Amino acid sequence: MAETKDDSGPALPPAIESAWGLRERPPRGPRPGLSVSGIVDAAVRVADADGLTAVSMSRVAKELGAATMALYRHVGSKDELLMLMVDVGYGPSPGPPPPQDDWRAGLTRWAWAEHEALRQRSWLLHVPITGPPITPQQLGWMEDGLRCLDDTALAEGEKMSVLLLITGYVRNEATLTNQIAEGSRAAGVEPDEIMPAYGRLVARLIDPARFPALHRVLSAGVLNQDDDPDDEFTFGLDRILDGVEALIRRRAG
Amino acid sequence: MAETKDDSGPALPPAIESAWGLRERPPRGPRPGLSVSGIVDAAVRVADADGLTAVSMSRVAKELGAATMALYRHVGSKDELLMLMVDVGYGPSPGPPPPQDDWRAGLTRWAWAEHEALRQRSWLLHVPITGPPITPQQLGWMEDGLRCLDDTALAEGEKMSVLLLITGYVRNEATLTNQIAEGSRAAGVEPDEIMPAYGRLVARLIDPARFPALHRVLSAGVLNQDDDPDDEFTFGLDRILDGVEALIRRRAG
DNA sequence: GCTGTTATGCGTAGACCATACGCAGAACTA
DNA sequence: TAGTTCTGCGTATGGTCTACGCATAACAGC
Numbered sequence: 035m036a037e038t039k040d041d042s043g044p045a046l047p048p049a050i051e052s053a054w055g056l057r058e059r060p061p062r063g064p065r066p067g068l069s070v071s072g073i074v075d076a077a078v079r080v081a082d083a084d085g086l087t088a089v090s091m092s093r094v095a096k097e098l099g100a101a102t103m104a105l106y107r108h109v110g111s112k113d114e115l116l117m118l119m120v121d122v123g124y125g126p127s128p129g130p131p132p133p134q135d136d137w138r139a140g141l142t143r144w145a146w147a148e149h150e151a152l153r154q155r156s157w158l159l160h161v162p163i164t165g166p167p168i169t170p171q172q173l174g175w176m177e178d179g180l181r182c183l184d185d186t187a188l189a190e191g192e193k194m195s196v197l198l199l200i201t202g203y204v205r206n207e208a209t210l211t212n213q214i215a216e217g218s219r220a221a222g223v224e225p226d227e228i229m230p231a232y233g234r235l236v237a238r239l240i241d242p243a244r245f246p247a248l249h250r251v252l253s254a255g256v257l258n259q260d261d262d263p264d265d266e267f268t269f270g271l272d273r274i275l276d277g278v279e280a281l282i283r284r285r286a287g
Numbered sequence: 288m289a290e291t292k293d294d295s296g297p298a299l300p301p302a303i304e305s306a307w308g309l310r311e312r313p314p315r316g317p318r319p320g321l322s323v324s325g326i327v328d329a330a331v332r333v334a335d336a337d338g339l340t341a342v343s344m345s346r347v348a349k350e351l352g353a354a355t356m357a358l359y360r361h362v363g364s365k366d367e368l369l370m371l372m373v374d375v376g377y378g379p380s381p382g383p384p385p386p387q388d389d390w391r392a393g394l395t396r397w398a399w400a401e402h403e404a405l406r407q408r409s410w411l412l413h414v415p416i417t418g419p420p421i422t423p424q425q426l427g428w429m430e431d432g433l434r435c436l437d438d439t440a441l442a443e444g445e446k447m448s449v450l451l452l453i454t455g456y457v458r459n460e461a462t463l464t465n466q467i468a469e470g471s472r473a474a475g476v477e478p479d480e481i482m483p484a485y486g487r488l489v490a491r492l493i494d495p496a497r498f499p500a501l502h503r504v505l506s507a508g509v510l511n512q513d514d515d516p517d518d519e520f521t522f523g524l525d526r527i528l529d530g531v532e533a534l535i536r537r538r539a540g
Numbered sequence: 541g542c543t544g545t546t547a548t549g550c551g552t553a554g555a556c557c558a559t560a561c562g563c564a565g566a567a568c569t570a
Numbered sequence: 571t572a573g574t575t576c577t578g579c580g581t582a583t584g585g586t587c588t589a590c591g592c593a594t595a596a597c598a599g600c
Binding site: 060061062063064065090091092102103106111112 | 585586587588589594595596597598
Binding site: 313314315316317318319320321353354355356357360 | 574575576577578579580581
């Protein structure tokens, strides 16, 4: 039963508990100069400035004017710090859907909100995900997404599956877009030149007889035209929502 | 134009060229005791046995009875080795669709083939992707996927978008499934107990007044029933294909 | 005010990691 | 046989995370 709140659940790391506001400072001992949220904010500042690879324990400590090992009093491991970074990195959830929105408008808004969060903080895409979300804001996002489906006839499990489908799509699309941006920066090429260059490379490598369909795509100049990345995002999202719509219609009828 | 094969394209790393069979051994110098494919195979053996984190240059060298730095004569960097590992890790593409299959049956088969490859080699999910595919077998997978859409009225660019949509979905779904498996192994819990445990944890954390929709999902016991992961995979795939079908119908009509 | 308890900050050190650089020797060409 | 070129690898550098233990600061009870 979900109602029974027993204290003896799976162990939650202390740093995560403090993110939920469940931890009060013990009366004994020196006043902490560092705090979990201060450490996480510093780590986010480093990631914003120099990317996720720059986030090392020593670098974060330097940002705070503290010693490397001081951080380990507050976070159990680097992975724990990363999990908390993701929580504040996504920022607050977009809020429940406006009452006049139907499920489709609501989920579209929700997907675009995540899209925007990932665009602003592309390092979020590089954090290896180790498990289902357990931090406050992450669950807030999930809540807001579920609410969009409140008025549909989907089963609860189906609502969750639909959300996973969409959030997975948003994440994947953002990853691909980001790879192009990072690739062009690494190669020192203009961003709108990298896909054409990729197309030329593949055209040079493949034998048209063995790769006819791929050759046809390249010949059509698919990779040459630099269309708006937002159009690509909208395309996939609409396909998925079309599929969801078919299901909702079936369940309603 | 995709037809023009000019030699002066973007620089391809030597190890990738040898994967395409474009490199012959220079006549001078001692006979190489190591080869690119031998190194990649050894790295794949290590990853199969002990996971991707165990793949270090020294570990791979030990596997071959060679010195660490010997590898760098054949691969330019660890990232390059990883890219080649992915190429052989996926294995050969599933082949063109049987003639009697329509596009939907073909893409379903294609998606399941990738699903199966990722299930057998879950370390593939942990390799950070740095760019679009340029290795032989990767492009073979793309070719086979494109062929499934040969008989549809989709534009070439739309075919590619559909493929990216599906492969992204397969990857995402495999990642989630794999997280459960790895999480349960790390926590020493039975795999079918980890989602219920997660459900109890979230139920303990959230306030039903602030998270009503999420609370409803938990109360419905969505996380308690351990349904077949394949059903979850089929659910999302069918939603996406339903959406693609709607588009194909529109283009055909 | 004094003492004991407890939590904090942090210094040291260990075990890894990728990889830049340069040298010894092998195998070919002329 | 001399010269060239490529392979293998030893050394060394600078980075990573983090286990462990010590000094110190702040409170609780007397």
